[in-house]
Amino acid sequence: MASSFEVLKQIGHSYKLKLLDSIKVHPVFHAKKLRKHPDNPLPGQPMDNTPLVPVNNQVEYKVKQILAVKLVQNKLKYRVK
Numbered sequence: 001m002a003s004s005f006e007v008l009k010q011i012g013h014s015y016k017l018k019l020l021d022s023i024k025v026h027p028v029f030h031a032k033k034l035r036k037h038p039d040n041p042l043p044g045q046p047m048d049n050t051p052l053v054p055v056n057n058q059v060e061y062k063v064k065q066i067l068a069v070k071l072v073q074n075k076l077k078y079r080v081k
Contacts, residue, residue: 006018068079
């Protein structure tokens with residue numbers, strides 16, 4: 001499940017987020033690393049209207065290209081475009 005975090009300020013092409021105290025990471029993220037809110041995207045982030053395709057009651061995405069594959073804990077993990 002995704003969480004929402006308040007954007008405190010923009011720093012160049014990055015954004016400083018208000019994170020929970022339990023999250024121990026640097027609070028500044030590049031816009032490409034953030035997910036857009038469907039009703040309020042970040043500046044410069046186009047909305048992706050690609051429909052999701054349900055298969056066997058699971059949501060699957062259309063993949064343009066497989067960029068990388070690796071085996072993690074006996075499961076294949078894919079980096080896709």
